[in-house]
Amino acid sequence: MEQTITLQVQRYIPEQYPEPYFQSYEVPLRKKWVILDALNYIKDEIDGTLTYRWSCRMGVCGSCGMMVNDRPALTCATFLEEYAPGPVRITPLDYFGIIRDLVVNTDDFMGKLKRAQPWLITDEAKPLSEGAYKQTPQEKAEYEQYSMCINCMLCYSACPVVGLEPDFVGPAAIALAQRYNYDSRDEGEDQRNEELTGEGGIYSCTLVGECSEVCPKAVDPAGAIQRYKATGAVEWWQSVLMPWKGKS
């Protein structure tokens, strides 16, 4: 007899029942299975109505983030065996609106990403004839870590401030802002500061630090935000003590 494990999956089917509820499924406990394999097994073999997002199943696309036993995790990178003998509770990512079963609404997150303006901003585009924007390996190393973000939103579910303060722009968006602020080719820092040092910006962060703990890509958004705050403080003192220097 194959060993099994119980998955308690949160369901939400608005046209049938107005509130989420739990449904238990018994799945084989296989050594090489991740949580996502178990969900796929349920979908294929037990209950085709179970709805969830997934795509690459290799920790790159960032679609399969869910709460596993109340902790945000990429279900494709979380082994089922770690939770033996079970049961394992699978719920949608915290602090997001639920569309159906384990699928959350990402509209709000997309809007927050936009606020951080995560793209290269230059005062004036270089003419093509001048060639490419060159960068040394050291300059690239400066922001590379922050460029690893896959927008999986786990950090948002790990951050109580996101839940308490819905306007907070959030860990990933700020880390991505820093990804461009630290890029030697970028000139958009002032523009981003305007957006991120105000209401719901970097100063809403109270440094719980869990965003960095759950990040599957070691982006360290908590570090990005604290470094942003430190830069902001230095700039503020500069503007007070040396107002003639102005903004560089």
Place this chain on the structure above:
Amino acid sequence: MSNAPKISAGERVRYKPQIYMPQMSIFWWVKDRAYVFFIIRELTSLVVAAYVILMMIQINALSQGPEAWQALTDWFATPFSIGLHIVFLILLIFHTLTWFWVAPTAMVVRIGSKKVPGSILIAGNIAMWLIISLAIGWLIVSI
């Protein structure tokens, strides 16, 4: 389903899901050990505020003359006050250490092109704190 919208042939209807927004419990912070630690760290900042108030009381007593100062120092010598100070000191040291712990998160220090490891930053902070504390202690004792 009974209450699903009726769609006639050829008609396109954009799916408008009824989004369910879960409510956040006020006990969110007991859910995870890291959150409990965070809340304790934040609450110990009240002790920092308490010390500031204490200092203001001391300055006030000083300005009131020798009797007021004597009354305050007498109160400091009571077992209750000593016990309170010990508890406050422990909480304050906890508060200080937790902030040293997170210092490497906020600062990236480079010597040349090499990044200084976080443990050295923490150790440096603690060393500086001890040196300054000892210097102040020495100053108080020697006066």
